Amino acid sequence: MIEAVGLTKRFGAKTAVDQLSFQVRPGHVTGFLGPNGSGKSTTMRMILGLDRPTAGHVTINGHAFRELPNAQRHVGALLDAKAMHGGRRARTHLLSIAQLSGIPEKRVDEVLAVVGLQDAARQRTKGFSLGMGQRLGIATALLGDPQVLLFDEPVNGLDPEGILWVRNLMRRLAAEGRTVFVSSHLMSEMAVTADHLIVIGRGRLLADMSTQEFITHNSAGFARVRVAGTGPDGRDAFAEILRKDGARVLQEPDGALRVTGLELPRISDLAHEGGLRLWELSPHRASLEEAYMRMTRSSVEYTSTDDPRAQLWETDPLALPQWEEGPAAPEVPQTGFFAPPPPAATGGSGFLMPSEPGELAASAQNNPEASR
Amino acid sequence: MTVALPAVLNSEWTKIRTVSSTVWTLAIALIATVGFGAGFCALISSAFDSMPEIERATFDPTLMSFSGMQFGQLAMIVFGVLVVSTEYSTGMIRASLAAVPGRGSFLLGKLTVATALALLVGLTTSFVAFFVGQAILGEHGIGIGEENVLRAVIGAGVYMALLALFSMGVATMLRSSVASISILIPFFLIVSNLLSGFEVTRKYGQYLPDKAGSKIMQIVPDAMGRGETPYGPWGGLAIMLLWVAAAVLGGYFVLKNRDA
Ligand SMILES: Nc1ncnc2c1ncn2[C@@H]1O[C@H](COP(=O)(O)OP(=O)(O)O)[C@@H](O)[C@H]1O
Numbered sequence A: 001m002i003e004a005v006g007l008t009k010r011f012g013a014k015t016a017v018d019q020l021s022f023q024v025r026p027g028h029v030t031g032f033l034g035p036n037g038s039g040k041s042t043t044m045r046m047i048l049g050l051d052r053p054t055a056g057h058v059t060i061n062g063h064a065f066r067e068l069p070n071a072q073r074h075v076g077a078l079l080d081a082k083a084m085h086g087g088r089r090a091r092t093h094l095l096s097i098a099q100l101s102g103i104p105e106k107r108v109d110e111v112l113a114v115v116g117l118q119d120a121a122r123q124r125t126k127g128f129s130l131g132m133g134q135r136l137g138i139a140t141a142l143l144g145d146p147q148v149l150l151f152d153e154p155v156n157g158l159d160p161e162g163i164l165w166v167r168n169l170m171r172r173l174a175a176e177g178r179t180v181f182v183s184s185h186l187m188s189e190m191a192v193t194a195d196h197l198i199v200i201g202r203g204r205l206l207a208d209m210s211t212q213e214f215i216t217h218n219s220a221g222f223a224r225v226r227v228a229g230t231g232p233d234g235r236d237a238f239a240e241i242l243r244k245d246g247a248r249v250l251q252e253p254d255g256a257l258r259v260t261g262l263e264l265p266r267i268s269d270l271a272h273e274g275g276l277r278l279w280e281l282s283p284h285r286a287s288l289e290e291a292y293m294r295m296t297r298s299s300v301e302y303t304s305t306d307d308p309r310a311q312l313w314e315t316d317p318l319a320l321p322q323w324e325e326g327p328a329a330p331e332v333p334q335t336g337f338f339a340p341p342p343p344a345a346t347g348g349s350g351f352l353m354p355s356e357p358g359e360l361a362a363s364a365q366n367n368p369e370a371s372r
Numbered sequence B: 001m002t003v004a005l006p007a008v009l010n011s012e013w014t015k016i017r018t019v020s021s022t023v024w025t026l027a028i029a030l031i032a033t034v035g036f037g038a039g040f041c042a043l044i045s046s047a048f049d050s051m052p053e054i055e056r057a058t059f060d061p062t063l064m065s066f067s068g069m070q071f072g073q074l075a076m077i078v079f080g081v082l083v084v085s086t087e088y089s090t091g092m093i094r095a096s097l098a099a100v101p102g103r104g105s106f107l108l109g110k111l112t113v114a115t116a117l118a119l120l121v122g123l124t125t126s127f128v129a130f131f132v133g134q135a136i137l138g139e140h141g142i143g144i145g146e147e148n149v150l151r152a153v154i155g156a157g158v159y160m161a162l163l164a165l166f167s168m169g170v171a172t173m174l175r176s177s178v179a180s181i182s183i184l185i186p187f188f189l190i191v192s193n194l195l196s197g198f199e200v201t202r203k204y205g206q207y208l209p210d211k212a213g214s215k216i217m218q219i220v221p222d223a224m225g226r227g228e229t230p231y232g233p234w235g236g237l238a239i240m241l242l243w244v245a246a247a248v249l250g251g252y253f254v255l256k257n258r259d260a
């Protein structure tokens, strides 16, 4: 159990972590989600007593980390995959850390095998890829067989197989009753790994709820409709019909319509009444990724601006025509379903919106109190 | 809080023996001290008869055989700095402190292991430098059994270890290889010698750690143009110890209070 109360960290004038209070319970994978620079690593360092909080405090099983007897047997952490002397071999690196708590040498070989690095054990770590570094960092965390585990962005640099492995490892550790606290800036990863989510932006708590709750709160349903034929006429006409019936309609780059606010049977009826055939009518959920971005947008540390390419501009003969509503955005393929592209940095209400403005936002956006 | 010191010693020993900088800094310390010492002894030996009367009268063959140490000690300083600062530059310090939250035991363990190793190499260096130097000096040399000679030879080894420890303390305060080395090397190579080189500044310069500490290697009190000092060999060593204690304490407070 990790408990933070009013945790605050300022670096000079910069507030990296701002009045953060949360609990991380055993038996669950708790995802710690936030954009780059939102204060995740700083929070993790404070949990481990590496950084001193400016205000507030954080305890592990009721003790400040620095007061834990034999800390490594209680808490294991992966902070930074590159935090090792490159000239040392993987096994001796682990051994030196194991010896700090009198952990037997045999355990070093065990954890090397657990993370799949037994063949690289005698390699110097400066030759390691980021993924191998992550594995070695995870091995370090596992050394003391601790009840509380912290992982800061463990999947960075891992290949898909490695990501799956980390995901299963986290779940297994939690299933054994351990406290598992994993940070990430990727919503999609946390949605499949974590049971519980703590979302922060600019050091502030934005949401603290179960993943299931987060999903139901934050993803709006919509229908994808494709009118028969390739020309825009039938599609435009049908979009008009749907709008008259109270739907909100957006057009997607591939020519399909994205309809919110109407049930599928109603859309089908309207098409029938209008004498139109449909090539597609399918139910979808807006991606969590987007909900997450909406939630954190106001608190994103490093927002990109559109590259104006002032000197480079020329008419693109292959450009898609501009639709009437919102800017067309490139398709972002994602497993399972069509994920909407990230909303444009400007024009807050750009792309996908629930039928009622604020319907989606009200549930969680920037409103941690209401969302708990 | 309560980490057993033997555990930290064990870990630090693993760390120190598995990086190459340990080997090359200590090897250079030994080779430079012995090599330059031998060279200077050879020069003096051939020019001995043409030296002024007063220099011949105060000739200190023991001190002479350690004359290479002004170069060898620089490698000792680099050793001391790197032992500490690579923890910071690599980020290893976070992994270490996440495993041993007790700053005191961590620093104590690290400094103990590194200083013990420096002492071992320092003593080896001083004995080898002494015997090589005396062999070259021949008739002008001195035997290890003469009065105060053994004290000077062991003292030279202790001096090297203390200098390494002083550097570790400074590096713990500054937490950077570049900053530590670019302060310590010019300090011991230039500033300290400049301050001791002039009559007006020498009364301050003689209290610097290297000047005070190296008194222990001297047999003849005002040997070879070195002025009289208000302290003896043991007093000089005590002054150096104060410097070392200040650096280590400073390092401890920085480690304890600053974010890692
Ligand atoms: N040691 C430090 N000194 C000054 N600013 C820092 C320091 N560490 C982090 N920050 C700042 O605090 C903010 C949060 O950083 P961090 O905790 O690393 O975020 P995250 O891990 O979520 O990407 C960033 O703006 C970062 O620049």
Ligand SMILES: [Mg+2]
Residues within 6 Å of the ligand: A037, A040, A041, A042, A152, A153
């Ligand atoms: Mg981070």
